[in-house]
Amino acid sequence: MSALKPKHQRLVLVVLALIALVAAGLLAGYALRNQASYFYLPEQMRDDPPAVGQAVRLGGMVEPGSLMTLSDGVTIDFAVTGRENSRIPVRFSGIVPDLFVEGSGVVAEGRLGPDGIFVADNLLAKHDENYVPRELEGMSEHQAAEMAEETTVGLE
Amino acid sequence: MIAELGLAALWLAAALAFLQMVAGALALRTGPDGEIAQISRPSAVVQGTLALVSFLALLYVFAVTDLSVELVAANSHSMKPWIYKVSGAWGNHEGSMLLWVTVMALSGALIALVEKRLPERTMQATLAAQGFVALGFYAFLLLSSNPFARLEPAAAEGLGLNPLLQDIGLALHPPTLYLGYVGLSVAFSFAVGALITREVTPDFARVMRPWVLVAWVFLTLGITAGSYWAYYELGWGGWWFWDPVENASLMPWLAATALLHSVSVLASRDALRVWTIMLGVVAFSMSMVGTFLVRSGILTSVHAFAVDPERGTFILFLLAIYIGGALLLFALRASTIAEGKRFAVASREGALVVNNVMLSAILAIVLLGTLYPLLTEAFDVRVSVGPPYFNPVSAIFAIPMFAIMAVGPLLRWRRDRWGRIGKEVVLIGALLIAGLTAIGLLADIAFLPLLGLAFALTLGIASFLPLRGRRLLKTPLATWGMVIAHFGIAVALFGMASESAFSTERLAALQAGQDTTVGPWRVRLAAVEPQAGPNWTALAGRMVVRYEGDAPVEIAPMARSFWAPAQQTTESELVTRWNGQLYAVLGGEAQDGRWQIRLWWKPFVTFIWYGGGLIALGGVLSLIGRVVGDIKRRRVRRRVDERREDAEAFA
Numbered sequence: 001m002s003a004l005k006p007k008h009q010r011l012v013l014v015v016l017a018l019i020a021l022v023a024a025g026l027l028a029g030y031a032l033r034n035q036a037s038y039f040y041l042p043e044q045m046r047d048d049p050p051a052v053g054q055a056v057r058l059g060g061m062v063e064p065g066s067l068m069t070l071s072d073g074v075t076i077d078f079a080v081t082g083r084e085n086s087r088i089p090v091r092f093s094g095i096v097p098d099l100f101v102e103g104s105g106v107v108a109e110g111r112l113g114p115d116g117i118f119v120a121d122n123l124l125a126k127h128d129e130n131y132v133p134r135e136l137e138g139m140s141e142h143q144a145a146e147m148a149e150e151t152t153v154g155l156e
Numbered sequence: 157m158i159a160e161l162g163l164a165a166l167w168l169a170a171a172l173a174f175l176q177m178v179a180g181a182l183a184l185r186t187g188p189d190g191e192i193a194q195i196s197r198p199s200a201v202v203q204g205t206l207a208l209v210s211f212l213a214l215l216y217v218f219a220v221t222d223l224s225v226e227l228v229a230a231n232s233h234s235m236k237p238w239i240y241k242v243s244g245a246w247g248n249h250e251g252s253m254l255l256w257v258t259v260m261a262l263s264g265a266l267i268a269l270v271e272k273r274l275p276e277r278t279m280q281a282t283l284a285a286q287g288f289v290a291l292g293f294y295a296f297l298l299l300s301s302n303p304f305a306r307l308e309p310a311a312a313e314g315l316g317l318n319p320l321l322q323d324i325g326l327a328l329h330p331p332t333l334y335l336g337y338v339g340l341s342v343a344f345s346f347a348v349g350a351l352i353t354r355e356v357t358p359d360f361a362r363v364m365r366p367w368v369l370v371a372w373v374f375l376t377l378g379i380t381a382g383s384y385w386a387y388y389e390l391g392w393g394g395w396w397f398w399d400p401v402e403n404a405s406l407m408p409w410l411a412a413t414a415l416l417h418s419v420s421v422l423a424s425r426d427a428l429r430v431w432t433i434m435l436g437v438v439a440f441s442m443s444m445v446g447t448f449l450v451r452s453g454i455l456t457s458v459h460a461f462a463v464d465p466e467r468g469t470f471i472l473f474l475l476a477i478y479i480g481g482a483l484l485l486f487a488l489r490a491s492t493i494a495e496g497k498r499f500a501v502a503s504r505e506g507a508l509v510v511n512n513v514m515l516s517a518i519l520a521i522v523l524l525g526t527l528y529p530l531l532t533e534a535f536d537v538r539v540s541v542g543p544p545y546f547n548p549v550s551a552i553f554a555i556p557m558f559a560i561m562a563v564g565p566l567l568r569w570r571r572d573r574w575g576r577i578g579k580e581v582v583l584i585g586a587l588l589i590a591g592l593t594a595i596g597l598l599a600d601i602a603f604l605p606l607l608g609l610a611f612a613l614t615l616g617i618a619s620f621l622p623l624r625g626r627r628l629l630k631t632p633l634a635t636w637g638m639v640i641a642h643f644g645i646a647v648a649l650f651g652m653a654s655e656s657a658f659s660t661e662r663l664a665a666l667q668a669g670q671d672t673t674v675g676p677w678r679v680r681l682a683a684v685e686p687q688a689g690p691n692w693t694a695l696a697g698r699m700v701v702r703y704e705g706d707a708p709v710e711i712a713p714m715a716r717s718f719w720a721p722a723q724q725t726t727e728s729e730l731v732t733r734w735n736g737q738l739y740a741v742l743g744g745e746a747q748d749g750r751w752q753i754r755l756w757w758k759p760f761v762t763f764i765w766y767g768g769g770l771i772a773l774g775g776v777l778s779l780i781g782r783v784v785g786d787i788k789r790r791r792v793r794r795r796v797d798e799r800r801e802d803a804e805a806f807a
């Protein structure tokens with residue numbers, strides 16, 4: 001390969017770098033639209049469920065009395081409730097976070113199964129006094145009052 | 157008293173930063189011989205000393221747990237182990253920002269003391285820029301996050317430090333990363349200084365290079381240590397979560413890696429002038445963006461301990477001033493910087509340009525993925541972006557980069573022919589194809605890990621090719637540094653690919669005395685017993701674990717309850733062998749008296765961090781090589797000068 005025409009080298013380099021960056025940007029934009037995992041409230045999931053198998057997150061309150069450990073000792077079933085009496089059953093295999101209890105807020109990462117049960121790979125609960133998953137924090141502004149009526153345990 | 161002393165030192169340091177900025181800027185007009193130019197270097201030195209005094213004062217109030225200081229009361233506790241009392245000084249927002257400005261002021265003092273190679277005008281401009289950047293951070297500390305604020309009346313007891321942070325990791329990880337971030341601020345100041353005086357020369361690159369190297373080494377170590385810390389402390393079994401804060405440390409690293417390579421081109425070949433300056437600005441911008449993301453609490457992250465909109469706004473404001481200002485200056489001046497030397501496509505420079513472009517593309521991808529949730533939130537849509545986005549999309553650019561990394565170092569500077577290194581290219585290609593087919597046939601694994609393993613194998617061998625035909629003892633240290641750092645990338649890549657391809661997991665509920673298996677391990681839960689530590693109580697799951705045919709080992713992962721602040725953590729336990737790690741976590745008690753345990757067998761996972769260590773080692777070797785070379789050159793020059801003076805005296 002021969003050297004580029006000297007006059008244009010800087011220009012060519014700039015153009016190449018720009019092309020690569022724009023390509024990266026476009027690719028990122030395309031991938032983000034498909035791969036970002038959307039956050040659902042229980043009522044949103046009930047009214048407009050995501051495609052079966054698509055990675056999403058579900059945030060709401062753990063319904064008191066719904067928590068049940070299955071016979072293998074590591075799988076739990078519970079329900080997450082939201083506004084308008086919405087209720088989504090969730091199944092999770094693993095070690096639950098320390099602050100995961102009935103009546104508290106939770107964000108479940110996972111996918112909706114064909115049977116309408118949300119299968120969680122991971123649960124995020126309130127970490128400590130200072131750290132609240134952002135989704136729950138947002139919820140406290142909009143929904144704490146309504147949540148409190150339904151569950152009698154509000155979020156801070 | 158000590159707290160007031162610290163605060164006073166901090167105010168004085170801020171005043172000196174202002175003086176340094178003004179003096180440096182005025183010296184640009186009066187010329188480097190004017191009286192005003194004599195001020196900037198001493199004020200940089202005194203500023204560094206004062207910042208250090210202030211930081212030592214903070215360490216002191218934490219060490220003695222002075223509960224009349226608000227920050228101590230909010231973050232410490234008299235019963236905490238001593239080491240965590242001291243490291244707790246930077247385990248909070250105010251303290252970590254003070255650490256940041258201290259390191260920054262000290263490095264400013266260091267350049268002012270030792271750097272004599274640059275034209276004095278550029279030096280003055282650099283010091284002025286450094287003072288300007290420091291001033292913003294002083295303002296931030298003093299106006300919105302005073303670490304020495306008093307509490308009236310003093311608290312009876314402190315609130316304690318988040319137990320997740322009560323770990324040796326905290327003593328090491330943030331200071332290391334900060335040294336990296338701040339090293340980039342020095343590179344930024346040099347870039348701005350050179351832009352102002354338009355002196356973008358190989359000499360400038362040689363002055364900037366050690367700072368970039370230091371920053372890069374510390375960033376590498378900080379990321380490696382942080383990754384390992386998250387791996388064993390969080391108990392989730394993962395080593396990288398694409399958490400916004402992890403990304404915030406990765407982005408400056410990517411920019412610094414690109415800068416490191418382009419500054420080398422500038423230093424040895426006088427090409428890529430404008431690009432190097434641009435990267436200098438971008439690298440520090442990424443540190444600032446990182447600080448903004450971490451400190452403003454705008455994104456969900458376990459690191460976000462200062463959720464305070466005022467602070468977020470302040471950092472955003474600083475970010476806008478520095479980055480906006482630097483980019484404006486860049487836009488105005490870039491076209492007036494003379495073009496550097498040219499080169500052919502098939503040359504070392506050409507390969508380094510490809511490396512730079514690929515790194516920048518990965519940087520763009522990580523940045524977009526990190527900011528995307530913020531963007532959609534503006535439209536009231538909440539998303540999170542995780543591995544399904546980051547892994548494949550960054551791999552699209554990482555793979556060609558690895559390919560270029562294998563052959564680039566074999567090319568000559570300026571102009572080369574592919575034909576000259578034909579044999580090596582064929583060897584590398586053959587290795588890659590052989591690796592892909594062999595691993596693909598032998599193991600049933602996903603595509604990305606397969607690519608990763610094949611490239612790790614190829615790179616591992618290719619990274620040593622540049623040493624071929626050289627006398628090893630005569631090879632410059634800097635070359636060894638490059639070889640080892642590239643080999644480190646291969647090692648880390650091997651670890652990552654193995655972990656994702658071959659990890660096995662077992663989740664089980666066991667009664668005391670029962671067995672389970674994970675991979676080649678047999679694990680028996682012996683008993684679950686209570687334990688007590690200095691500021692916690694715990695349940696420890698005593699387990700006897702045995703690797704195929706080896707002697708059994710006893711481990712005891714715990715679920716700890718801290719009382720100040722009241723919080724629970726899981727303390728995982730690891731058994732390390734040469735070929736991987738067993739990772740054990742104790743969960744809760746199921747109703748029927750069984751205990752949940754979670755086990756992973758992660759083959760070769762440790763190679764990720766060995767690789768990180770090797771990469772940093774390569775950086776250190778290269779740094780030593782450069783600095784020693786520089787000192788030798790100075791000595792020779794001095795001797796030549798002396799001889800000439802002697803000769804003149806004789807005449």
